[in-house]
Ligand SMILES: Cc1cc2nc3c(=O)[nH]c(=O)nc-3n(C[C@H](O)[C@H](O)[C@H](O)COP(=O)(O)OP(=O)(O)OC[C@H]3O[C@@H](n4cnc5c(N)ncnc54)[C@H](O)[C@@H]3O)c2cc1C
């Protein structure tokens with residue numbers, strides 16, 4: 001019989017709350033474990049006073065949880081987090097380590113991979129685990145125009161990061177798992193801490209998080225002004241939806257902020273319906289919406305590339321169509 | 335602190351405006367990138383701008399370090415025109431096919447060879463590979479502190495560093511000390527344009543090309559041979575959709591869109 005594969009998912013928490021991406025990755029790990037028939041899913045949670053959070057992880061697919069609870073781990077910081085994880089990985093020797101590509105995960109993963117001298121695949125769009133333990137990692141490059149297979153044939157663990165919104169979490173209300181308390185003092189020495197994370201400033205953005213919205217109204221450079229942008233906001237509001245943007249629109253300062261940018265360096269979304277206006281359809285943007293239900297686009301240039309990537313194409317000025325659309329939607333709702 | 339010795343990691347990349355035209359050779363399965371114009375990776379200009387501002391503040395020197403084929407020299411010169419003092423091009427057939435760890439080993443060897451270096455600045459991600467691994471991995475190999483996705487940076491005269499690292503909906507404030515590697519996020523600054531005097535001055539600035547032997551690297555630790563990750567097949571994602579054209583006056587178009595919204599279940 002082949003050796004039982006062990007898949008680790010590093011759980012990110014911010015202020016005692018599990019990051020959505022960690023549960024998404026845990027969901028994928030469960031699926032990989034099922035594919036490889038004989039695999040175990042282990043969640044590893046680091047933080048301070050995060051016992052309650054760890055208790056929840058089996059319900060999201062963890063067969064086992066390593067919990068490192070230490071006041072020095074309250075805030076993420078690369079040399080504390082990587083020291084603890086490196087020691088645990090060297091001791092337990094998992095076959096696969098998966099990490100959410102959040103801002104901190106994007107730093108933690110390459111740090112750990114370099115310490116372990118192993119390979120890391122970045123921003124995987126899919127993963128497959130064969131029964132012999134070979135992990136096939138699919139990664140985007142050139143702004144998403146190219147997808148490459150990546151393997152890590154010799155070194156272990158095989159490591160991969162996954163962006164938020166790519167996979168779905170699982171809920172297994174009945175599932176229980178073993179929770180193993182680790183001793184922070186033997187995994188982290190004060191002398192190796194060179195950086196100090198002094199404070200975390202988070203502002204919960206108002207409104208529906210774009211990853212969770214069923215309807216996204218997105219705008220680009222073609223919207224032209226903050227004034228015009230309000231039209232997108234009003235449309236989105238009719239659906240309790242969210243407004244997304246391209247990078248040029250973000251740079252103009254018209255939008256709700258960086259958390260609303262969609263694309264290869266922003267969010268991956270899959271609403272039931274995406275309505276884009278004043279967007280040309282660069283691959284950098286389109287890869288972020290490719291799994292959306294219906295894509296409707298409004299662009300005054302008949303030849304705009306976005307039309308090739310849309311289900312419905314409206315070659316018109318958004319200033320003519322969207323106010324009329326808003327009025328009709330409001331009428332339809334009354 | 336007597337001035338800052340800063341290395342800036344710069345990567346020549348194919349112009350992102352051309353990525354739609356990248357093809358995969360159906361016979362060999364290899365990327366066809368010939369003919370695509372190269373530019374300095376956009377994020378690296380933010381790193382270079384940060385370096386130039388720090389040197390204006392503290393005095394010092396800015397040396398660019400790049401691992402790339404010899405023909406990349408022209409692209410790297412744009413950084414000299416922006417104001418960098420010197421450029422090192424690390425170039426060797428043995429470096430080809432490197433993953434991020436093998437790339438970082440070469441860059442770290444280049445920085446060590448430079449000798450005195452207080453601060454290494456990099457872009458936070460490249461436009462082509464775009465893994466965002468290299469700043470942290472160079473830091474690990476050099477054995478010094480590192481931070482990436484940094485949106486704000488302050489270095490005082492005692493070599494203390496304060497930085498803000500971007501988080502999901504905010505930032506984390508971190509303190510440390512030089513030497514350090516920092517990956518600069520594009521939000522940190524607006525890169526300066528190159529000026530004509532800058533371009534002229536660049537002609538006389540020193541440019542060094544170093545290979546495997548100059549850097550004292552083991553051929554087994556670099557390039558494809560030294561890479562823990564190995565590439566498999568390439569493909570293009572399927573993005574194309576049916577693209578039904580809706581025609582008519584605004585009122586008619588809006589009516590069609592309302593109907594589509596109803597049938598997709600987002601409007602009752
Ligand atoms: C389709 C494809 C997929 C890939 N996927 C992976 C993968 O999943 N894992 C992996 O390990 N490798 C991967 N690679 C290889 C990777 O792109 C190269 O190793 C590359 O040399 C460095 O990585 P990057 O461009 O992602 O750099 P990033 O880490 O995104 O770059 C960040 C910064 O580091 C500096 N930098 C990066 N490269 C250089 C350089 N050559 N010279 C000077 N400064 C530099 C720049 O300042 C840059 O802004 C992939 C390559 C391709 C073509």
Ligand SMILES: Cc1cc2nc3c(=O)[nH]c(=O)nc-3n(C[C@H](O)[C@H](O)[C@H](O)COP(=O)(O)OP(=O)(O)OC[C@H]3O[C@@H](n4cnc5c(N)ncnc54)[C@H](O)[C@@H]3O)c2cc1C
Pocket residue numbers: 143219220221222223245246247248249261262263264265266267277278279280281282284285298299300301304316317318319350376460461
């Ligand atoms: C490394 C890198 C990463 C990037 N990452 C991202 C990313 O994650 N997300 C992202 O979005 N971009 C990203 N970009 C930028 C990307 O390449 C494109 O430049 C960007 O997506 C184009 O935005 P746009 O469609 O809003 O603007 P443009 O390309 O300028 O298009 C504007 C469109 O509006 C139309 N228009 C103008 N006026 C009207 C009107 N009145 N009515 C209707 N239509 C009108 C025009 O016909 C045009 O098609 C990245 C770039 C790089 C280099």
